[in-house]
Amino acid sequence: MATAIINGRRVQVPPVASVEDIRKAGDIADGRTVIRRNREGNFVVRPGEEVAVQDGDVFVDAPPRIKGR
Numbered sequence: 001m002a003t004a005i006i007n008g009r010r011v012q013v014p015p016v017a018s019v020e021d022i023r024k025a026g027d028i029a030d031g032r033t034v035i036r037r038n039r040e041g042n043f044v045v046r047p048g049e050e051v052a053v054q055d056g057d058v059f060v061d062a063p064p065r066i067k068g069r
Contacts, residue, residue, distance in 0.1 A: 001013065001014060001015070002014070002015050002017075002054060002055050002057070003055045003056070004022075004025070004053050004055075004056070004058070004059060005056065005057070005058045005059070006022065006025060006026030006028070006058075006059045006060070007026055007028070007059075007061060009026070011025040011026060012025065013025045013053050014053070015052065015053055016050050016051070016052055016053070017050065017051050017053050018048070018049070018050055018051075019034050019045045019046065019047055019048075019049060019051075022034050022045060022051070022059055026059060026061070028061045029061075031064060032061040032062065032063060032064065033061060033062045033063070033064055033065070034059060034060075034061055035059065035060050035061065035062055036057065036058070036059050037058040037059070038057070038058070045059070
């Protein structure tokens with residue numbers, strides 16, 4: 001297991017995690033966007049995508065973006 005920071009809390013996630021694994025570990029509600037932060041910028045973790053998680057990786061959630069608002 002890797003130790004990631006999700007919304008400011010340290011939690012354990014699998015080394016190769018799906019967005020559902022990250023949601024469960026960080027107690028993130030369905031319908032919210034999961035974002036991975038790193039030196040290069042912020043990247044959306046899309047449904048069905050698997051992410052290689054290293055110790056110290058940072059994830060946050062945000063409300064869904066609705067175009068035109």
